[in-house]
Amino acid sequence: MHDRSKSVALANLWVAFAAMFVAILLGLYQVMNRSGLFPEIESHELYFASVSTHGVLMGFVLTTFFIMGFGYYTATATLKRPLWNKGLAWIAFFVSLGGTVMAAIPLLTGKASVLYTFYPPLQAHPVFYIGATLLVVGSWIWCLEMIMSVVTWKRDNPGKVVPLAMFGTTANAIMWLWTSAGVGIEMIFQLIPWSLGLMDTVDPGLARTLFSWTLHAIVYFWLFPAYIAMYTILPKVAGGRLFSDEMGRIAFIMLLVISVPIGFHHLYMDPQQAAGFKFLHMLGTFAVAVPTLLTGFTVLASLEGAGRLRGGKGLFGWIAALDWKEPMVVAGMLALFMLIAGGWGGMINASYQMNSLVHNTQWVTGHFHLIFGGTTVIMYLAVAYHLWPKLTGRRLAMRGLAVIQLWLWAIGMLILTLPWHVLGLLGQPRRISSTPYDSPLVEQWDPHELAMIVGGAVLVFSTLLFVLNLLLSHLSKRVDSVSDDDWAVAVHPPLSLPKPLNGYALWNGIVAVWMVVAYGYPVLQFLILETHGSLPWGY
């Protein structure tokens, strides 16, 4: 891998994990504040500034920078040549970093306590919207870099199969361009001019519709790198082979095509969209479970193969035979476990009727911390352990501790999120900083509030171990030279592929048509209806 690409990959990954480190401390403060057990620290101002910062750092900063860093590594290591334009990668980095710093200033000074969903007509300081937009603009440059790297490689290697890891990374780049267009339009045509005073009012119904366009597929933007690692790194590290390369491609294509036009499952309870469109998006939402179910099958089958090669016998013997000392294997198994638990909850959220029972309750916070904080981030951590020796040229300082750290991460996440699911079923709303409600209701909540503090503390400890490990490795002098060419090989590696399994031209056309069907009228209706804008409100 070319040195210049290594340093830009490392720079992105360090920003990602620094953001995560700050955000996790805020998370612990939040659970303490909202439990009501520490009256001396309780503050609504501080709490909502903190949740807004925590959500932005975890949801936008950790993810975007991690995805960019991992993408640069994947592009150079799989295509075996430098990036299409290395200078542009640094420009993307500084645009995103500048945007992050800009957004951080109003967030930390309580001038953007609008949460990471920033639904108008709550209004934040304009610098928050501009900074957040720049973060996304930087990621668009990354998308261009990924797409052009593959396009130029394909031109120079006609008829060759695009390596699966890069095929997935490109799918994610294209999907993110489709996905982020919604929030981009909302920012540029609504929130930024309105916050600058160029417009008096804004239509919250339109804003929420545009945001929903981004809000679902963004979670697949976050999840994609986790799946890529499961398909293309995990099987090899586990000592086996990838069960099927083509199934990986099909899963990536389905994620690209289905993720974007289904955002209305976030608007089931909204009055400004009609039931017919909500029903249509519900159908797509259940279809998007298919690539995840395929992924679970293929990855487990690959791991089973690895376990049997290592001497595992019987129905479950292969599990015990896996290499439980290898961080990527431990993370992969724990990630799948949390994915199964969280995916089951997701089916309930996605249900056209049952959603009304859990919508905006603490159940939802439990659900996304389990899949996002759990499944997705544990794979980010394992990828970091895997890449660190390659990117820094140094041996991982404490390998055994890495395994313990990953276990603590999963255990902490379960202790944090299972009680949140229960709290949601017991009626607790999300996004509250305290519980000043009727006592019979609140008394049922108390034991679970205690559990979440324990979970948060375990996660903070786990994060400390993680960051320490990366830092000590990076600073150490124990030189290690590991190959970049250790991607998983499929049981039947494809030698040539039909065009639709090796590129995205056809699929982009399908997304375009589906987006017109799913979002065309629902957005245009705001021009047809007699709508009334809302004036800005502080908090």
Place this chain on the structure above:
Amino acid sequence: MHIDPLEKKWLYVVGFMTIVMVGSMTFAAITMNLHPPSNVETIDPKTLHLSGEFTEDNLGVTQNADGSYMVRMIAARYSFYPQMIEVPVDTDVTFRLTSPDIVHGVHVPFTNMSTMVIPGYVSEVKTRFVREGEAQFLCNEYCGLGHDYMWSKLKVVPKG
């Protein structure tokens, strides 16, 4: 293109599960008319207190000719108005809500009385409460620093 026989079996399982889930929701939507609140109705949040359906005297509970109930409420920082609602058990109730300020959400725990309340739009929810006793309307969308305090009371009383 290579598909393993095991993979094929799994695809059938996945397809079957998806059809069962989507089928049961479609069935409930068609036969029981169970849809999320989606009436797409606009209103001017700046003037709704001056005239029309949501002026102060029009808020609260009214009984329709067919015996069902209509409840009109305003969700505004930081409460639901009127702050006490009383409806009979096992009776059809239609809620109509709107907001003069910002986005709120309302949920009565343990029931499917749930909707977002978006300024500029009227939300309409149809439900029936099956359990008698005291309950609460809780705001479930962040609406400012007082969001936690945004709740009000619901009493579900015996019929008749």
